[in-house]
Amino acid sequence: NKHSGFWLPAIITTIVILIMYALLPTLLQGGLIQIIARYRRGESPRTSEGIGLGMLVFLPLLEYHLLVKTFSVVSLLTEAGFVARNLGAGALSTLLPVFLFIGLIGFLLTLLFTYSEFFVVLNKKAVLPAMGRSAKLVVLSWQHTFLIGILMLIIGLRIIINIIAVLLVPALLFFGAGFVATVALKTIGLYVGMFITVIGLFVAAYFTGILNLFANAVWTFTFIELMDEKKNKEVMGE
Helix, strand or coil: CCCHHHHHHHHHHHHHHHHHHHHHHHHHHHHHHHHHHHHHCCCCCCCCHHHHHHHHCHHHHHHHHHHHHHHCHHHHHHHHHHHHHHHCHHHHHHHHHHHHHHHHHHHHHHHHCCCHHHHHHHCCCCHHHHHHHHHHHHHHCHHHHHHHHHHHHHHHHHHHHHHHHHHHHHHHHHHHHHHHHHHHCHHHHHHHHHHHHHHHHHHHHHHHHHHHHHHHHHHHHHHHHHHHHHHHHHHHHC
């Protein structure tokens, strides 16, 4: 109430951030897959080309993401939190089997649709045909998919543990210094806290970006290899 002049800028900023959060990852995902595939073929695309490449497959990829996010872990946790907050812990315990069942179905669908994005982006398939082709490819090559999935899970957990171990001690020192500065000098403490927050966001984004790039490269290479293997088998069969 004391700073009503900030209402409109805050609302506009929130809307812009929400739009970017909803649309930008899909746009960049499409471009990233195509750039990785081009590197795999021996080409040398520029990073700036990723935006244009992502726009070409943005709408079908967005449609696919909207379909699969219904069964994502984040969605289930959000819905479970909504039930616990509004209906109480008793209702959550009653509906827990339902959430577990939906989670199991979501896991199976996520596994079957592992290669849907790549059919959409690289083979220019529509969403539903891409999901069907992905399910067929997973069933025919389930050993490769399962092995790669387990390896990526282990690598991801290892990287997260390493990041926590590397950043924990410096973070404690920084926050300790920020707390002391806040108590002693409130203005300086505010700037110290803002500086620590920006550095922390940058470091988290950097390591998350590396992990995301690595994961996309592994799955893109796997998809291309499986498709090449499938084509070779079809040729040999003929």
